[in-house]
Amino acid sequence: MRQILLLVLLFVVGQWFVKALRRAQTQTRAGAQPGQGAQPGQSAAQSATGGASTSGKAALPEPMVRCAECGVHAPRSESVNVGARSFCSSEHARAWDARTTAQDRPAR
Ligand SMILES: [Zn+2]
Known part of the structure; x- marks a missing residue:
């Protein structure tokens, strides 16, 4: 009987652990996605600012x-x-x- 209770407890703890892992993964993904997107975004922003600066220079x-x-x-x-x-x-x-x-x- 104790073993069954232990198994249930292990199962619950395992579920919680998996949930925590998934949360951490989604958090790291959510943290990584802007980071990964920031590099092309930064380059795009740089090109955009470069284009803006060139267009600003075009005023010259x-x-x-x-x-x-x-x-x-x-x-x-x-x-x-x-x-x-x-x-x-x-x-x-x-x-x-x-x-x-x-x-x-x-x-x-
Ligand atoms: Zn020359």
């Missing part, structure tokens, strides 16, 4: 980009973009590309 005459080759600031509309880099002219883009590819290649 021209957004200026720095040439990776000579460091001259050129208007974005006149700049040449190669990958993530901007150049004041296609000549500098080519020169930079030739320089970097020469660096990438082994000298000998």
Whole structure:
């Protein structure tokens, strides 16, 4: 008889434990979901703020980009973009590309 009572008690405690575990899991999930969602959300917000800042800069005459080759600031509309880099002219883009590819290649 005592064993049955013990079993019932174990069952109840087990149920409570499972409930507590589920609660903890949902809490961690609820805590993780905003965290996981915050990274794309942050990037989206960053891009949104970036877009807002660029649109705010668009209020200025021209957004200026720095040439990776000579460091001259050129208007974005006149700049040449190669990958993530901007150049004041296609000549500098080519020169930079030739320089970097020469660096990438082994000298000998
Ligand atoms: Zn340049």
